[in-house]
Amino acid sequence: MEQGEEPPHCVVKLEHIAGCTNKTPGCLSWGDNDLVAMGSSNSVVISKKMIKEGTQTFRSAIKTLNQHTGKVICVKWMHELKSTNIQSETSYLLSGSTDKTIIVWEISFCSKLKQYIYNYCVSLKGHTSTVTSLDGMFFNYENQESKKSIIVSTGVDSTILIWGNLESTNPKDFKLIQKIDLNRSLALAISLNVLPNQTPILACGLDSSRIDLYCMNQQGDGDLFSPVLSLTGHEDWVRGLDFLTIENGDLMLASCSQDGFVRLWKIKRKIDEEVTDVLKIRELAFVSFSQNHEQTYVVHLEAVLAGHEGWVYSVQWNKNDMGRIRLLSSSMDKSIILWEVDDESGIWIEKSRFGEVGGNTLGFYGAVFNRSGIQFMAHSYNGALHLWEEILNEGQSSRWNTGVVMSGHCNHVLDISWEPKHGRYFVSTSLDQTTRLFALWKKGGQDSWHEIARPQIHGYDMQCISMVNSCSFISGADEKVLRVFEAPQNFLQNLETLTGTKLEISHKVLEGATIPALGLSNKAVMSNEISTTNEKSRGEMFIENQFKSLVLQQPPSEEHLLQNSLWPETNKLYWHVYEIFCVACDSSGALVASAAKSATPQHATIVLWSTKSWKEVAQLQGHTLTVTQMEFSNNSKYLLSVSRDRTWMLHKITSDQSNGYSVSIFAKSEKSTCHARIIWSASWTHDDKFFCTGSRDKKIMFWKVNELENQVEETSKKNSVTRILFTAVAEAVTAVAFGNCFTSQTKYQLAIGKESGLLELYLFNGAYNEYECALLYKLSIYDSHSAAVKRIRWRPIGDGSLGQCIATCGEDNLIKVFSINTL
Numbered sequence: 001m002e003q004g005e006e007p008p009h010c011v012v013k014l015e016h017i018a019g020c021t022n023k024t025p026g027c028l029s030w031g032d033n034d035l036v037a038m039g040s041s042n043s044v045v046i047s048k049k050m051i052k053e054g055t056q057t058f059r060s061a062i063k064t065l066n067q068h069t070g071k072v073i074c075v076k077w078m079h080e081l082k083s084t085n086i087q088s089e090t091s092y093l094l095s096g097s098t099d100k101t102i103i104v105w106e107i108s109f110c111s112k113l114k115q116y117i118y119n120y121c122v123s124l125k126g127h128t129s130t131v132t133s134l135d136g137m138f139f140n141y142e143n144q145e146s147k148k149s150i151i152v153s154t155g156v157d158s159t160i161l162i163w164g165n166l167e168s169t170n171p172k173d174f175k176l177i178q179k180i181d182l183n184r185s186l187a188l189a190i191s192l193n194v195l196p197n198q199t200p201i202l203a204c205g206l207d208s209s210r211i212d213l214y215c216m217n218q219q220g221d222g223d224l225f226s227p228v229l230s231l232t233g234h235e236d237w238v239r240g241l242d243f244l245t246i247e248n249g250d251l252m253l254a255s256c257s258q259d260g261f262v263r264l265w266k267i268k269r270k271i272d273e274e275v276t277d278v279l280k281i282r283e284l285a286f287v288s289f290s291q292n293h294e295q296t297y298v299v300h301l302e303a304v305l306a307g308h309e310g311w312v313y314s315v316q317w318n319k320n321d322m323g324r325i326r327l328l329s330s331s332m333d334k335s336i337i338l339w340e341v342d343d344e345s346g347i348w349i350e351k352s353r354f355g356e357v358g359g360n361t362l363g364f365y366g367a368v369f370n371r372s373g374i375q376f377m378a379h380s381y382n383g384a385l386h387l388w389e390e391i392l393n394e395g396q397s398s399r400w401n402t403g404v405v406m407s408g409h410c411n412h413v414l415d416i417s418w419e420p421k422h423g424r425y426f427v428s429t430s431l432d433q434t435t436r437l438f439a440l441w442k443k444g445g446q447d448s449w450h451e452i453a454r455p456q457i458h459g460y461d462m463q464c465i466s467m468v469n470s471c472s473f474i475s476g477a478d479e480k481v482l483r484v485f486e487a488p489q490n491f492l493q494n495l496e497t498l499t500g501t502k503l504e505i506s507h508k509v510l511e512g513a514t515i516p517a518l519g520l521s522n523k524a525v526m527s528n529e530i531s532t533t534n535e536k537s538r539g540e541m542f543i544e545n546q547f548k549s550l551v552l553q554q555p556p557s558e559e560h561l562l563q564n565s566l567w568p569e570t571n572k573l574y575w576h577v578y579e580i581f582c583v584a585c586d587s588s589g590a591l592v593a594s595a596a597k598s599a600t601p602q603h604a605t606i607v608l609w610s611t612k613s614w615k616e617v618a619q620l621q622g623h624t625l626t627v628t629q630m631e632f633s634n635n636s637k638y639l640l641s642v643s644r645d646r647t648w649m650l651h652k653i654t655s656d657q658s659n660g661y662s663v664s665i666f667a668k669s670e671k672s673t674c675h676a677r678i679i680w681s682a683s684w685t686h687d688d689k690f691f692c693t694g695s696r697d698k699k700i701m702f703w704k705v706n707e708l709e710n711q712v713e714e715t716s717k718k719n720s721v722t723r724i725l726f727t728a729v730a731e732a733v734t735a736v737a738f739g740n741c742f743t744s745q746t747k748y749q750l751a752i753g754k755e756s757g758l759l760e761l762y763l764f765n766g767a768y769n770e771y772e773c774a775l776l777y778k779l780s781i782y783d784s785h786s787a788a789v790k791r792i793r794w795r796p797i798g799d800g801s802l803g804q805c806i807a808t809c810g811e812d813n814l815i816k817v818f819s820i821n822t823l
Contacts, residue, residue: 008743009823010761010777015805016449017061018408018428018438018815019045020383023365024073025239025313026133026189028379030368031077033091035107035116036377038385039072040064040408041812042786044095044105046118047406050448058404058555059377059387060448064814066757066786067120070099070130078136078149081194081245092121092171094151096131102153102163104171118782121171124163126179127155135192139200149174152202154187160204162225178224180214182206189255191241196249196269197295199288200225203253205238211255211265213299217289228286229299235259236311240366244317244325252302254327256312262305262329262339264348270296303348309333314366318373326351328376332363336378352400354388356380356559375403382432383410384558404555407451409436413809416793417467420589423795424501426807427455427473428815429462435475435485437565438815439499441555449817450555452498453491455567456483459520466585466592468611470503472570474592476580482573482594484614485522488512491565494552512547513566524568571614575607584639586632591617591653591661593639595627606630606641608653608663618663622649629681633688638666638705640691642679646671648693650705650721667705667721674723675699681736685748690724690766694733694752701726702764702773725771727762731755737792738764739804743822749776751806753789759808761820776822783818787811 019040021027027039036047036059044065049057078092090108097103104121136151150164151174162178189205195215202214202225210232214225236258244252250268257263270285283298310333318326327339327348335355342349355364362381369376374390387403411432418426425439435456440447456462460477467473471487489509496502513522525547548564556565576596583594590611598604606620606627625644632639639651652666677696684691692702702725732755739749746767752760761777788811795805804820 008747008763008776011821011823012761012777012779012783013819013821014062014783014816015819016438016815016817017045017064018406018436018449018451019043019061019813020385020406020408020410021365021379022071022073023381023383023410025365026074026076027072028366028368028377028385029075029077029093030370030377031091031093032079032371033107033109034370035091036368037075037077037093037095038379039075039095040383040814042066042068042071042097043812043814044068044072044075044093045814046107046116048116050446057389058448059406061406063116063118064782064786065093065095065105065118065120066781066784067103067123068095068097068099068101068786070097072097073131074133076134076136078138078151080138081140092136094134094136096134096153098130100127100129100131100155101125102131102134102151104151104174106171122174124151124153124161124174124176126161126163126176127153127157127159129156131155132186132188133190135190137192137194137200139194140198150192150200152190152192154190154204156186158182158184158186160187160190160202180225188237188239189241191243191253193243193245193251195251195267195288195295195297197288201243201251201267201288203241203243203255205241205255205257207237209234209236209238209257209259211238211241211253213286215286215288228288229284231255231265231284231299233263233301233304234261239312240314240329242316244319246325252317254315254317256315256329258311260306260308260310260312260331262308262312262315262327264302264305264327265299266302267297267299270298305329305337305339305348307337307350307353308335310363313364314368316367316369318369320373324373326369326373328367328369330364330367330378332381334361334363336364336367336376354378354386354400356386361562377405380558386558402557404450407436407558407561408815409434409813411461411813412790412811413813413815414462414790415464416791416807416809416815417465417473418793418795418807419470420467420585420587421796422470422798423802423805424499424798425452425495426793426795427465427467428807428809429456429465429475430813431461433458433461433477435462435465435473438817439495439501441498442500443498450498451561452494452552452555453565453567454561455485455487455491455565456522457515457562457566463580464583466583468585468592469589471505474573474583474585476583476594478579480574480576480578480580480596482580482583482592482609483521483569484571484573485567486510486570488525488566488568490549491567494550494556497552498555510568511549512564513568514547514563515566521572522566522569573609573614575616577603581626582629584630584632585611586636587634588636591632591636593620593630593632593641595630595641598623598626600624604643604645606639606651608639608661610660617661620649620651620663622665622668623647628679631682631684633684634686635688638688639663640682640684642682642693644678646675646677646679646695648674648679648682675701677732680732680734683736683738683750685738685766686740690748690764692736692738692750692764694736696732696755698729698732699726700729700733700736700750700752700762700773702771725773727773729754729760731758735789735792735808737794737806740794740797741804746770749820749822751792751794751808753785753792753808753810755788757785757787757789757810757812759784759789759792779818783816785810785812785814785816
């Protein structure tokens with residue numbers, strides 16, 4: 001920084017979060033504040049409703065809460081038991097994790113800023129193993145005027161822990177007030193409510209097929225939960241429980257099990273009746289003690305709901321302002337059922353059935369209502385979210401429409417690549433064996449990022465990806481083959497409809513693609529094959545997995561993404577002996593470089609491919625271990641590679657029209673001046689004068705490329721690249737990326753990602769003899785990732801109308817898009 005010069009001001013805004021739920025029941029919760037919380041890797045992701053054109057709504061993630069050090073297993077909003085419909089501006093969210101802790105979050109709405117404020121309250125530590133389920137509530141104990149609060153959690157350690165403070169509602173004052181030992185039984189579901197005398201009651205579903213009821217009773221040793229009754233009837237693990245308060249303060253308890261049934265239990269006050277010979281339903285009784293008196297309650301089985309054909313994982317009640325009661329159940333049979341009481345017969349019936357059709361899916365882990373009951377959201381086995389909204393027709397009838405909801409990967413996201421030159425969309429790849437495409441949905445004056453295609457669904461974990469041009473990309477997986485894909489006609493049509501982007505195609509375009517049974521390659525579908533395919537019988541092929549050409553008016557649903565958004569595979573490239581690890585394409589789209597995992601110099605070879613013929617044009621040797629990342633210079637003259645062997649190499653590429661391409665080693669790092677640990681990432685400045693490398697040794701090194709004429713001697717090769725600066729950071733650097741333009745005449749923006757998931761922006765001064773790297777902006781823990789950042793990509797500037805933007809991905813399964821404005 002020059003003397004007297006003020007540092008630039010940088011504004012970074014989180015524009016989009018792409019992710020999905022963890023593959024565990026109870027990982028999704030919809031609060032009375034209309035915020036949806038879900039567990040995604042180590043983070044809790046919050047989403048809220050957005051509006052387009054005044055009426056059309058969709059849900060988009062707005063914040064990640066990062067504090068857990070292990071996978072989030074369950075989330076739950078604390079509910080408030082009161083008659084009024086006026087909601088508090090402050091809500092509390094609970095999250096349980098494999099790190100054995102429960103975290104209480106405070107979310108409050110600031111009317112002045114017109115946004116939510118998120119605060120970490122406290123970590124509750126008491127379990128010795130993974131937390132499996134939790135619940136919490138505010139209530140008026142013993143009809144007292146002051147409000148009390150309580151939290152209950154269960155764990156793999158076969159215990160139920162009761163947290164709270166009956167003298168305060170401040171979560172920071174919570175403490176462990178009771179521990180219930182289950183004697184090696186596993187509690188899989190819990191639910192809290194209060195009896196008519198305002199005494200808390202707890203239901204706990206066990207792996208012994210039993211439901212245990214506990215009541216908080218006033219005894220000599222304090223307010224403790226004691227067992228009062230066990231409910232039997234289920235024949236397998238009880239996976240879901242939910243209480244509902246009905247007339248006169250009586251309770252309904254819904255339970256679901258892996259036996260495929262939902263059972264409804266009614267809990268009410270015992271009324272003395274005359275003994276008669278009339279046949280009655282069998283009732284079980286228990287006594288609730290309080291400071292003033294004791295009350296006897298009876299429990300009987302109200303109904304058994306049979307409609308699912310697989311394990312039922314969740315049940316949830318909803319009672320709207322008109323008093324209408326509904327029950328929602330979700331199952332691994334790929335279905336969600338909405339149950340209601342028939343007005344004429346009084347019998348519980350299946351009112352509506354929802355679910356997934358086609359694709360490689362395995363059913364639902366849970367479904368949750370919003371407060372009004374006109375919307376519900378479900379999460380499936382692969383983490384995908386589904387949203388349905390009830391639309392009232394004329395009269396009393398209604399229909400359910402699917403809604404637009406966030407989506408993303410369900411495993412580590414390892415690579416990202418923007419559309420070259422224009423940056424109108426980007427593709428990502430992940431260990432969940434999919435490649436996904438995200439673009440801006442432009443409608444109603446409010447642009448929003450959404451997944452609009454899933455070009456590749458593979459049988460191997462995906463490792464790397466690179467766009468070749470606007471309509472094709474190349475990807476590598478844990479196999480020895482590189483695969484090339486081209487955009488189909490149906491995708492191009494939907495891209496134009498949703499984003500207003502029309503891609504110019506110079507070659508013949510296929511209609512779509514489909515995956516044959518037991519196949520790994522996307523098979524192309526011609527336009528004249530679609531009608532033929534639909535006419536074939538089920539005995540000849542799986543009709544539900546076949547491509548259907550559809551024109552979309554809104555971002556696609558999960559079913560469409562699985563079946564109708566694949567890209568045809570056009571080429572396979574064979575050379576590598578071991579699994580593909582990284583791939584890169586030059587700015588002109590003429591050359592592709594690939595490298596594979598390696599423990600020997602022979603297998604650490606980088607292979608250059610021509611995109612015109614998709615044939616090998618050169619083999620680049622020099623590294624001795626796995627090449628971790630490669631990047632072509634912006635003028636396509638150099639290929640920079642970094643490796644596990646703690647070195648970087650710079651190859652110079654020259655094009656000869658008669659002999660094709662010639663490649664030579666331009667420079668190679670020396671151990672005395674380079675990193676001491678594995679180099680994870682490297683990046684060029686936009687003018688190709690400098691590049692930087694980031695390593696596990698907690699350093700970022702900056703290198704200057706010296707163009708020397710007639711470089712033939714070894715001594716001149718050593719001087720072709722010089723280290724001009726290094727910057728030490730607090731932890732290992734896993735991703736680096738230079739911006740696409742100057743912030744001033746000689747200053748470059750540099751984004752870095754760390755092993756902990758933190759993201760930072762630096763300003764590198766490339767002026768001669770004034771080399772300096774200074775911290776420009778540090779993103780908060782809530783805006784950063786919660787695990788190692790794997791890739792950072794700046795969006796190409798294009799015509800300059802899109803503004804500066806970066807996309808990041810990491811081992812927390814999330815993709816984040818940020819807009820950056822440097823003033």
